[in-house]
Amino acid sequence: MPPTAESIEKRLAAFEQACRAAGLRLTHQRLEIYRQLALSRNHPTAEALYLELRKKIPTVSLDTVYRTLTTFASHGLINKVETIESQAHFEVTHEQHHHLICSRCKEIIDFEWRTVDDADLPEAVASWGRIDTRSVVVSGICRKCLP
Amino acid sequence: MPPTAESIEKRLAAFEQACRAAGLRLTHQRLEIYRQLALSRNHPTAEALYLELRKKIPTVSLDTVYRTLTTFASHGLINKVETIESQAHFEVTHEQHHHLICSRCKEIIDFEWRTVDDADLPEAVASWGRIDTRSVVVSGICRKCLP
DNA sequence: TTACTTGCAAAGCCTTTGCAGTAAA
DNA sequence: TTTACTGCAAAGGCTTTGCAAGTAA
Numbered sequence: 001m002p003p004t005a006e007s008i009e010k011r012l013a014a015f016e017q018a019c020r021a022a023g024l025r026l027t028h029q030r031l032e033i034y035r036q037l038a039l040s041r042n043h044p045t046a047e048a049l050y051l052e053l054r055k056k057i058p059t060v061s062l063d064t065v066y067r068t069l070t071t072f073a074s075h076g077l078i079n080k081v082e083t084i085e086s087q088a089h090f091e092v093t094h095e096q097h098h099h100l101i102c103s104r105c106k107e108i109i110d111f112e113w114r115t116v117d118d119a120d121l122p123e124a125v126a127s128w129g130r131i132d133t134r135s136v137v138v139s140g141i142c143r144k145c146l147p
Numbered sequence: 148m149p150p151t152a153e154s155i156e157k158r159l160a161a162f163e164q165a166c167r168a169a170g171l172r173l174t175h176q177r178l179e180i181y182r183q184l185a186l187s188r189n190h191p192t193a194e195a196l197y198l199e200l201r202k203k204i205p206t207v208s209l210d211t212v213y214r215t216l217t218t219f220a221s222h223g224l225i226n227k228v229e230t231i232e233s234q235a236h237f238e239v240t241h242e243q244h245h246h247l248i249c250s251r252c253k254e255i256i257d258f259e260w261r262t263v264d265d266a267d268l269p270e271a272v273a274s275w276g277r278i279d280t281r282s283v284v285v286s287g288i289c290r291k292c293l294p
Numbered sequence: 295t296t297a298c299t300t301g302c303a304a305a306g307c308c309t310t311t312g313c314a315g316t317a318a319a
Numbered sequence: 320t321t322t323a324c325t326g327c328a329a330a331g332g333c334t335t336t337g338c339a340a341g342t343a344a
Contacts, residue, residue: 025298025343043238043246043255046334061301066334068299079238081246081255091190091226099190099228100275108190108228113269119262121285128247128256129289136283138268142276172318172323193309208326213309215324 011038015077022075032056033068034077043081098136104145111138158185162224169222179203180215181224190228245283251292258285 015034019026036049044052050065072078091110096117100109116136125131162181166173183196191199197212219225238257243264247256263283272278 023298027299027343029300037238040238059301063302063335064300067336070335081238091184091187091228100272102276103279109275111269111272113272115266116263116283119266122258122260125247125258125260125285127290129249129287129291129293131285131287132250133287134283134285136263136281138272138278138281140276140278140280143274144276146276170323174318174324176325206326210310210327211325214311217310 008035008038018075018077022077024071024075029053029057029060029064030068030072032060033065034072037069037078098138100142101137101139102142102145103139104141107142109142155182155185165222165224171218171222176200176204176207176211177215177219179207180212181219184225245285247289248284248286249289249292250286251288254289256289 012031012035015038016026016031019030024030032053033049036052037044040049046065046069047062049069050060050062053060053065069078069080073080096112097110098113098116100111101107113136116134120126121131121134159178159182162185163173163178166177171177179200180196183199184191187196193212193216194209196216197207197209200207200212216225216227220227243259244257245260245263247258248254260283263281267273268278268281
């Protein structure tokens with residue numbers, strides 16, 4: 001999972017190929033944005049990437065970073081870390097439950113999943129700190145939105 | 148899990164008590180905001196609640212709804228549906244993994260959890276539509292941020 | 295050359311905040 | 320009465336968009 005020197009190279013190669021396949025032009029900015037992201041051990045925001053990037057390409061603009069990340073994500077080249085939209089959604093507090101989200105209509109449904117609630121967390125997680133909540137987000141297309 | 152007439156009443160009673168315990172004043176707006184949320188089967192946004200609320204309290208303002216929801220959430224009376232912050236975070240696509248988030252420093256760590264990856268989804272979920280991804284978000288306070 | 299990308303600037307959306315008036319305790 | 324809460328208006332942060340100039344193919 002952590003990026004190593006050679007895994008970056010492999011990733012970049014795969015990336016270039018995927019761009020070609022998708023008909024995306026390989027610009028200097030795109031390559032650097034992808035490389036920067038692939039090098040990141042954390043999960044940077046657009047702005048964090050932008051700040052790093054400016055060291056290499058002083059003229060890049062923040063909007064290009066945004067646009068590029070959106071483009072990459074829409075082609076499945078990168079992921080936006082699981083988030084439910086820019087708008088916050090609320091619920092009254094109740095029993096432990098999880099969420100099912102339709103990526104088309106954005107409807108959010110609750111569901112229960114005891115298997116997960118009762119499962120022991122991996123050791124790496126247990127030693128990370130104090131755990132407060134565990135919640136699964138399952139996403140897909142709901143029946144109403146399927147063709 | 149779906150709210151029923153009497154469970155609302157129970158919830159409102161518990162809510163009023165919790166407000167008193169927390170030293171929060173019971174205003175008309177707060178009660179109605181809470182009731183509206185408790186009645187919701189979906190997970191409304193502040194704006195959705197506001198639009199409904201205006202039917203009952205025409206003078207209510209959107210900022211009050213925001214402020215009230217924030218207050219409620221900070222007292223644990225309601226939940227903000229799992230989201231990682233207002234800023235989007237990105238990562239290159241790689242193997243199935245999950246996220247560990249420190250609610251203090253907001254650092255996001257990847258981890259693997261085969262138990263969940265391999266577990267069968269509950270039946271209710273399986274019949275919901277087409278599933279694309281399942282991802283666990285575990286939150287808490289990481290060791291570095293613990294006292 | 296042609297169509298896609300970029301940088302710039304401005305707008306957009308969601309949310310927060312300062313302030314003065316209002317209402318709960 | 321006292322202090323917290325509300326509504327208003329304005330600002331703030333993150334993200335998107337229109338447009339003209341630039342560049343990959």
